[in-house]
Amino acid sequence: MTRKPTVILGMLGPTLDTGKTPERWSRWRPSVALCQHEDLLVDRFELIYQGRFEALAGTVMEDVRHVSPETVVRGHVVDVDDPWDFEAVYGALHDFARSYPFAPEREDYLIHITTGTHVAQICLFLLTESRYFPGRLIQTSPPKRDRAELAAGSFTIIDLDLSKYDRIASRFHKEQLEGVSFLKSGIATRNAGYNKLIERIEHVAIASRAPILLMGPTGAGKSQLARRIYDLKKGRRQVSGDFVDLNCATIRGDGAMSALFGHEKGSFTGALKDRPGLLRKAHEGVLFLDEIGELGADEQAMLLRAIEEKAFLPVGSDREVRSEFQLLAGTNRDLSLEVAAGRFREDLLARINLWTFRLPGLRERVEDIEPNLEYELEASARLLGVRITMSRDARGRFLRFATSREALWPGNFRDFNAAVTRMATLAPGGRIGVDVVEEEIERLSEAWRRGRAAGGVGSAGGGVGEASGGVREASDGMGQASDGEDVVVAVLGARRAAVLDPFDRVQLAEVLRVLKGARSLSEAGRVLFAASRAKKKSVNDADRLRKYLARFDIDWSGLVGDGG
Known part of the structure; x- marks a missing residue:
């Protein structure tokens, strides 16, 4: 597997990285030492510094190029008036992170937290933990006196585990x-x-x-x-x-x-x-x-x-x-x-x-209908380029209908959006009154009645003042509506469905749901009788299912064509 290039981002350390004379090579300087480790290949080093340390930054970058010719070194000026002001430092580094062209799918990033003020180190930690810097932390240490041969010192790469830092993570709630x-x-x-x-x-x-x-x-x-x-x-x-x-x-x-x-x-x-x-x-x-x-x-x-x-x-x-x-x-x-x-x-x-x-359907989230109404009204205002308002009586009437059992919303938020858009378009002067709401309620109710009569639940739409009888937002096949109860009504009719025991109604709804996606009775039977058929020496799933449907006077061929 090809190794991703390693990129280090770190702050210049005006104290630890200092030095201009040849004696500087006898001192441990964290930014330079980072590129002296044989087991850490640095492809690019992004050095962040304040403008007043331009000369020191230039020396450090030249020294990095000297010890690691294969490393590309780039400097970035990030100025703050007070390097100990948490808000100022965090804001400056946050802006830098948002403007930097990170490409984590192509490069690995290490964020150096040894140099800079303690405030800068904390900010780098927080920005990495919150993924504004999409990388891992790297911390360096000077060589021990009794191990002078390790002039570069040591380093530790820290892969943050958010579960270990609950208090810090809470700052990002x-x-x-x-x-x-x-x-x-x-x-x-x-x-x-x-x-x-x-x-x-x-x-x-x-x-x-x-x-x-x-x-x-x-x-x-x-x-x-x-x-x-x-x-x-x-x-x-x-x-x-x-x-x-x-x-x-x-x-x-x-x-x-x-x-x-x-x-x-x-x-x-x-x-x-x-x-x-x-x-x-x-x-x-x-x-x-x-x-x-x-x-x-x-x-x-x-x-x-x-x-x-x-x-x-x-x-x-x-x-x-x-x-x-x-x-x-x-x-x-x-x-x-x-x-x-x-x-x-x-x-x-x-x-x-x-x-x-x-994701739940609209009927499962009736509490959210009112806040969604506000959202859709604002969206309609942007779409139409006019301010849209709703009278108190109109709002109350629409919300009572929208949250009632009468409102089927088979197309869920798509239907809801269309309803609000129509009301906003028809509103005189951009103010939706009770008359506009009543017209929309009648349109929706008629569309859903037509949909049921045609074997499904219709979605209101089409031209102004009429519902589109042909468009349905029911889920695919056999008039399956947004819940199992409606498909029983669609197949049997409301009167016959009303006399069924709740147990039979739930069972029949599940059978019809499987049938709507099957190409034959045999295929549907294999799904419905998967457990019991394994215990039989011979099976005839199609016949078994056909007899079950006959209990309700339902003919498979009358639903989706001849099967078996």
């Missing part, structure tokens, strides 16, 4: 809260479970480069959160490349392989020129694959190798291409069921399932 707020787009959410979830995501996003899997229903905010995770990591200089995203449901066959992995000119009909592919575009950045469960078997196999080995073959090429990227994946499917059904690779799921987070 505010910064962590800022990161959490950033991931929530600044919305002061109130749902305790969601807030805890975002806190965990913030911690993992900063601490890990492993794949992250975001699960949840359509419109729950997976795409927006993925982009925010990237922006957070970019702000902390943990990635330097681009954010590249793809909805896997939009690609198939050769187009999928080419879009992801690229192709060479002439590799297939229509390949008129080379194409780099999205994995290469995401080099040193973040790749977000939404609806990853829609990828075909070949793409899954190639993606697994790209994740594990950071290498892959473009279509039509026999030369490997490398790409260092972090994968974020999104899905509204239960991938474990997809594995059981043979549609998703078990080894790929194991690889992307290290950090899995399920």
Whole structure:
């Protein structure tokens, strides 16, 4: 494996590093000694100093070049009026860290904390611990008198473990809260479970480069959160490349392989020129694959190798291409069921399932509807270029409806955003009144009624004054709505569903959920009867499932076509 270049960042020590005459070589000078160790190869040294020590800094840099010709030495002037003023020193070093072009995926950084004032050393420690300096600490010591042959002294590299520094880490609690707020787009959410979830995501996003899997229903905010995770990591200089995203449901066959992995000119009909592919575009950045469960078997196999080995073959090429990227994946499917059904690779799921987070739908977060209303009103104001307000009565009416059982929100926050946008657009003079709210409630209710009548739950949209009867935000297949109860209503109708025992209703909802993703009754039966069928000498899953459905007068062929 190729060694990454080692870069040291350190403060000039006006006392310890001093010396102009030849006698200076008989003294231990920490900055120079750093580059005299045979077991520490320094490729670049970034020396930070105050402008009034320009001459001493020049001498030290020349001496480093003398003892280690292979080391590139660069000086950086960072001035503060009082080197013992904690706020001033921290602010100056913080600004330096934010402007320095760190590339941790290509270089290893060591932060020297032996020189400079004690205040500077503490600030370097804190900035490294908070990852503004994305490296490890290095501390040096002079040679012992009885071991004069070790003129360079000794050094210790410290790899910070945050769990050992709880008191210091607490100083960054505010910064962590800022990161959490950033991931929530600044919305002061109130749902305790969601807030805890975002806190965990913030911690993992900063601490890990492993794949992250975001699960949840359509419109729950997976795409927006993925982009925010990237922006957070970019702000902390943990990635330097681009954010590249793809909805896997939009690609198939050769187009999928080419879009992801690229192709060479002439590799297939229509390949008129080379194409780099999205994995290469995401080099040193973040790749977000939404609806990853829609990828075909070949793409899954190639993606697994790209994740594990950071290498892959473009279509039509026999030369490997490398790409260092972090994968974020999104899905509204239960991938474990997809594995059981043979549609998703078990080894790929194991690889992307290290950090899995399920985003709740809007109906699971009714406490957050009001703060999200404020956010959407402000977003609509920016979009329309006018100030948007809502009368007290209008706000109360909308919130009562939005948080009630009448409000289905099958498209979750996507539907919610559309509703607020429509009200803001129709509001006379930018003020939303009760009449506008009542019109929107009627539009939403009618769209959802049409969706149920058509076998699913509709998402309101389309032109002003009418709902779009054809667009549905229900999850894929068979009218599956955002919860199991609605799919029973969609298949049986409200009257028949109402007379079912709760036990039968829950069981039937699960059966219908599996059926919606199966290509045949046999395939669905293998999932539903996985435990009991192993104890039978002969099985007929399709017949067993067909008889179960007959109890409710449900015909498989009437749902998705003839199966079995």
